Amino acid sequence: MxxxxxxxxxxxxxxxxxxxxxxxxxxxxxxxxxxxxxxxxxxxxxxxxxxxxxxxxxxxxxxEASTEDTAITTKTRTSLAGPFVIECDSNSTHSIFKCTPIRKVNIDRETFSSEGGQAWAALHHSHRPENARMTLEAHWDGPECKVQLIPDDAEIAASLLSTLSRVLVQWSIASREAVSEQITIHFPREDEPCILQWKDPAVASSHLYNNIPGEMVEMVDRTGAVLGHVPRKLVHQHNILHRGIGIFVTKDDPMEGNQRPDLYTHRRTETKRIFPSLYDMFVGGVSLAGEDAFITAQREVEEELGLSCRDHLRPERLLQCVVCTAYNRCVVDLFVYLMNTKEESIKWQDEEVAWGSFVPYKTIEAAADRSIHRLAERGEWPGRYPPIQSSRMGKLDPEDETIRFEGAMEWTSWDFVPDGLLVWEAWLRHCQGDQ
Structure with a gap:
């Protein structure tokens, strides 16, 4: 190279x-x-x-060279929201979101054939300015900020325009050396200006959205760097790139080197609104605004499985990956919780989990291979093509005693949550040295 x-x-x-x-x-x-x-x-x-x-x-x-050193910096970032891949740039006087339709990005659509796969590829692609359908620009004049939509008749859903304009203002404020305690913001296609007290950014960002009830999470770029706070409801509504975590829960042994201990695997209840009766080899969750990924992992593993020994959750992440589906776009930090089965026990919520057990790693490999293959056969695999497979290729030796596990079920028919399979794909590529 x-x-x-x-x-x-x-x-x-x-x-x-x-x-x-x-x-x-x-x-x-x-x-x-x-x-x-x-x-x-x-x-x-x-x-x-x-x-x-x-x-x-x-x-x-x-x-550019810094005055103190020759360190290199850039403020250009890339994110996703709705049908757009967004290039973000900023300086001391104005900030810009260039919005390019994902469908107009020149990507390999055989390798990335699904809606989620194409969004992932667009996020990691270099874009041409002429492909941008529209631009949002935030210009400052003292304590006043004006957000402009260029062209002003660009086609975009009103709610998405409102959301992106408010994220742009937050990112623009973060790029400025000083901000007045009171600022006035003029948003495109909105009659009345928004007047904010910016003493407490968390409170102010909530007021930006007229105090929509619910948790605030963060719109991020593809590295997980924060662009601005967004109500969780709007993140899901517009499929905005945000932060989340995944956790391998291992049985008594760490996930180190070539060591692959049993992993806790569960099946969701049939009454779950999303992915009923599907399997997952991870504990997962969304990071709240201002919440460190490690704190999110501590919170989720305790809420979902009742595991609260803080020193058992390894602080170093295994990897970071971007998950993109038609309904979810997330920058995921993957952690490991090393459970001591002699000291701890798992307590799941009956309304959430129908079955759970520690399963040999090789069994999960083979079961995930088959689940990915079935999705690909139906044209529903959200990852890259050809679909990834482990060295097991979906097969196990039935005489191998090490594949046995408590409450053993017919693993060949397990269908896993697609989002979890995308994290699994990233994990396999990480292990194979193919990022």
Whole structure:
């Protein structure tokens, strides 16, 4: 893999990231003034976190030397809401959301054939400005902010326009060095301005939405960085990218190296409104606004399974992935809870869980393989094609005593929650070294 660095007069091909940043530091030190540089990359679809910088596939990033050091920064972020992939940019005077229809993004629609898969691919794609259907811009004049929709007759649902405008204002405020205690905001297609006291941002963000009842969560970019607070109701209504967690609950042993202990697996009750009677190998939940992912994991594993030994939840995450379906878009942090079965017992809620048990890892691998295969046969697999499979390929040796588990059921017919299978897909790719 090569990493190419261009300027008007220079073209260097650098063989690795360490050499690239060494060269970049020298170039910035001796270049003229603070003239912007263009970093042209040909990376695979993944992110590299180097010196606090996110480099994304096929992206052009504007970079400037800091007055104190040559650290590189960028405020460009990418998110999802409704039918749009949103590119976010900001400076001291204004902030911008460029909204491009996902269907207009040039992606491999054979690899990403589902609605969720196409949203995921669009999120990780470099977009062309001419494809943007509309732009939202927040401009400041002292304590007043005006949000403009360009063009002003752009086709967008009123509720989604209202929500994105309010997220843009919050992100714009976060980008400013100082904010007046009282601010006046003019929103597009709304007659009356919104006047806010910004002493307490959490309270003010709630007032932005006219105090819609319910929890506040965060609209985030694809790395999980916060753009603004949104009522949970609107997050689900507009399928906005937000933060969540997943947890492997292991039996007595850690998930380390090649060690794969039994995992707690459960079946949802048939009365559940969403995914009745489906299986899941994770405990999952949504992070509230301002809530650290680790705190979310502590809360969810205690609420769902009654497990409250805080030191059993490992603070380091296994991975972070983005889950996209037709109804849910979430940046998921995956953790491990190491349960000591001699000291703790699981207490699930009868209205939530119909059955649960620790299941051998290899059995979960094979069962998930089959569940993914069935979804793909029906054209309902939300992940990448060809559908991922473990080394088991859906098969187990029936004579293998290690596949037995308490309350054993016919694992070959288990259908798993699609969102959980997408986290499982990310986990398998992580283990296989394919991000």
């Amino acid at each position: 090569h990493y190419a660095l261009h300027s008007a007069r220079t073209l260097f091909v650098v063989q690795n990231i360490t050499m690239a940043f060494t060269f970049l530091r020298a170039f910035l030190t001796f270049s003229l003034g603070t003239a912007p540089l263009l970093f042209a990359s040909g990376f695979s679809v993944r992110e590299l976190f180097c010196h606090g910088v996110t480099l994304t596939a096929h992206s052009t990033i504007r970079m």
